[in-house]
Amino acid sequence: MHVGVGSGNPVKVAAVESALGGRLGARVESVPVESGVAEQPFGEAETIAGAENRARRVRESGDGYELGVGLEGGVAEVPGTGGLYLIMWAAVTDGETMGRGAGPRLRLPEPVARRIRDGEELGPVMDDVLGEDDVAKKQGAAGALTDGIIDRQEALEQAVAGALAPFVTDFYTSSVVE
Numbered sequence: 001m002h003v004g005v006g007s008g009n010p011v012k013v014a015a016v017e018s019a020l021g022g023r024l025g026a027r028v029e030s031v032p033v034e035s036g037v038a039e040q041p042f043g044e045a046e047t048i049a050g051a052e053n054r055a056r057r058v059r060e061s062g063d064g065y066e067l068g069v070g071l072e073g074g075v076a077e078v079p080g081t082g083g084l085y086l087i088m089w090a091a092v093t094d095g096e097t098m099g100r101g102a103g104p105r106l107r108l109p110e111p112v113a114r115r116i117r118d119g120e121e122l123g124p125v126m127d128d129v130l131g132e133d134d135v136a137k138k139q140g141a142a143g144a145l146t147d148g149i150i151d152r153q154e155a156l157e158q159a160v161a162g163a164l165a166p167f168v169t170d171f172y173t174s175s176v177v178e
């Protein structure tokens with residue numbers, strides 16, 4: 001099966017490859033598409049929309065991808081915590097079904113959160129704070145904030161796993177629960 005990941009970020013492609021683990025006989029390729037949302041999505045709805053747009057646009061690219069996968073990173077205020085969290089969503093579509101899954105939520109340190117609330121993008125802010133380049137293409141904020149317990153690829157794999165669920169089981173199409 002021909003699977004396209006709607007991004008030029010190698011971490012996202014690696015996350016999809018790893019989550020699939022050879023299932024569906026998948027051949028996974030990078031397909032850079034527009035997310036159709038802000039560079040830094042704010043809130044669950046905008047982040048999910050970005051993931052879905054990417055997945056749909058891969059399918060509609062006309063390059064014969066049977067499955068389109070979209071991954072989107074966002075930030076969200078989480079009620080009751082006073083904190084701004086890094087969130088991530090994945091969407092997978094075959095043109096008919098849309099699978100969706102989320103990754104972990106990681107609280108952003110307040111100085112980082114303040115800059116994001118003021119309109120900056122997380123990627124460049126993390127680069128600045130860590131004094132490194134392209135953190136979002138490597139360990140990511142997840143790696144930095146957890147001291148490497150998980151990295152961005154692993155975090156995204158969790159989201160992809162949930163989004164793949166309708167395509168790797170029949171729980172969602174048969175009436176398993178009567």
Ligand SMILES: O=P(O)(O)OP(=O)(O)OP(=O)(O)OC[C@H]1O[C@@H](n2cnc3c(O)ncnc32)[C@H](O)[C@@H]1O
Nearest residue numbers: 007008009072073121122123126136140141142152
């Ligand atoms: O090329 P694309 O696919 O757009 O990949 P991206 O790294 O820009 O990822 P997103 O657009 O999905 O993420 C939106 C913003 O959040 C940043 N971001 C998301 N997760 C991150 C992480 O783990 N570490 C650093 N920045 C992250 C990212 O760099 C963007 O500035």
Ligand SMILES: [Mg+2]
Nearest residue numbers: 035039040073
């Ligand atoms: Mg981006």
